[in-house]
Amino acid sequence: MSRIRVLAAAAAIASATVLTTSAVADSGEVNVYTYRETKLIQPLFDAFTKDSGIKVNVVSASSGLEQRMKAEGANSPADVLLTVDIGRIDEAVQAGVTQPIKSDVIDKIVPAQYRDPDGHWAGISMRARVIYASKDRVKQDTITYEDLADPKWKGKICIRSGQHIYNNALFAAYVARHGEAKAEEWLRGLKANLAQKPSGGDRETARDVAAGKCDLGIGNTYYWALMMNNDPDKKSWAEATRVILPTFAGDGTHVNLSGVLLAKNAPNRANGVKLIEWLASEKAQQLYADANYEYPVRAGVSVNPTIAGYGKLNADTLPIAKIAASRKAASTLVDKVGFDN
Numbered sequence: 001m002s003r004i005r006v007l008a009a010a011a012a013i014a015s016a017t018v019l020t021t022s023a024v025a026d027s028g029e030v031n032v033y034t035y036r037e038t039k040l041i042q043p044l045f046d047a048f049t050k051d052s053g054i055k056v057n058v059v060s061a062s063s064g065l066e067q068r069m070k071a072e073g074a075n076s077p078a079d080v081l082l083t084v085d086i087g088r089i090d091e092a093v094q095a096g097v098t099q100p101i102k103s104d105v106i107d108k109i110v111p112a113q114y115r116d117p118d119g120h121w122a123g124i125s126m127r128a129r130v131i132y133a134s135k136d137r138v139k140q141d142t143i144t145y146e147d148l149a150d151p152k153w154k155g156k157i158c159i160r161s162g163q164h165i166y167n168n169a170l171f172a173a174y175v176a177r178h179g180e181a182k183a184e185e186w187l188r189g190l191k192a193n194l195a196q197k198p199s200g201g202d203r204e205t206a207r208d209v210a211a212g213k214c215d216l217g218i219g220n221t222y223y224w225a226l227m228m229n230n231d232p233d234k235k236s237w238a239e240a241t242r243v244i245l246p247t248f249a250g251d252g253t254h255v256n257l258s259g260v261l262l263a264k265n266a267p268n269r270a271n272g273v274k275l276i277e278w279l280a281s282e283k284a285q286q287l288y289a290d291a292n293y294e295y296p297v298r299a300g301v302s303v304n305p306t307i308a309g310y311g312k313l314n315a316d317t318l319p320i321a322k323i324a325a326s327r328k329a330a331s332t333l334v335d336k337v338g339f340d341n
Contacts, residue, residue: 087165149189210240
């Protein structure tokens with residue numbers, strides 16, 4: 001674990017301790033542990049408080065929250081856990097720190113493929129794993145994930161670590177769809193097409209495409225929008241690229257979830273469910289879409305104009321739960337083919 005992550009986890013522990021002594025079981029409050037930065041979601045919590053009168057206490061960290069909840073056990077102050085990836089969702093469920101949400105509202109609004117069959121989690125927004133293509137060097141505007149292993153892209157693809165949770169989810173989707181043998185063959189082909197050792201993050205992938213080190217980069221939809229609209233220093237990286245929404249052959253674009261879970265020992269369970277249901281409301285879905293450049297899970301809510309500019313998203317129909325079940329196999333294959341070497 002990096003020093004930054006250690007410090008983040010320590011901060012989470014310290015903040016959680018404060019919650020334990022000051023906010024537990026207060027009927028007018030709800031305690032949220034979140035992997036999303038507080039500043040990015042505080043407007044949602046402020047709106048929820050205004051609508052409901054329920055105060056939201058927040059602990060934010062980049063890692064370790066489900067382990068913290070497990071260590072706290074029955075004394076955990078956490079009511080709700082917000083995650084930024086199916087990997088974090090799955091880790092929380094596997095840690096045994098969640099309980100079924102049991103909400104007719106969530107069951108009605110959130111499509112079944114974006115909910116846990118056992119009710120332990122639900123998606124509240126989506127992002128897609130897409131291509132950042134060079135405007136100058138890539139003329140085609142469609143591509144499949146399967147095509148990324150085509151030798152015509154040899155030395156032309158950039159990507160972050162294959163073990164990162166975003167790529168793990170994409171690779172797990174490939175395993176779930178095609179099986180481990182074909183996924184291994186595909187990963188070997190993709191590795192052979194890399195321009196350089198997997199490194200950096202999605203922003204750095206766009207940077208390297210802009211610099212001519214590669215023609216295609218693999219990244220999340222919202223990073224491109226953040227570079228274009230929120231980061232003047234990186235805007236040129238977005239301007240040098242365009243987003244292509246790849247698809248699986250015969251299906252749609254791989255999507256991942258920002259998800260919400262109800263803590264197993266939630267002291268304010270009723271308020272936790274109220275917050276979860278509110279996050280699926282039309283108002284919250286619009287706020288989330290505009291603040292974080294993600295796709296709403298609720299039908300009929302408009303997509304942010306920048307995201308809409310990528311073209312219509314036809315999401316992969318594979319249930320997220322099936323992707324989560326293939327995460328371990330995908331991780332094993334990444335090591336087997338030496339993807340990050």
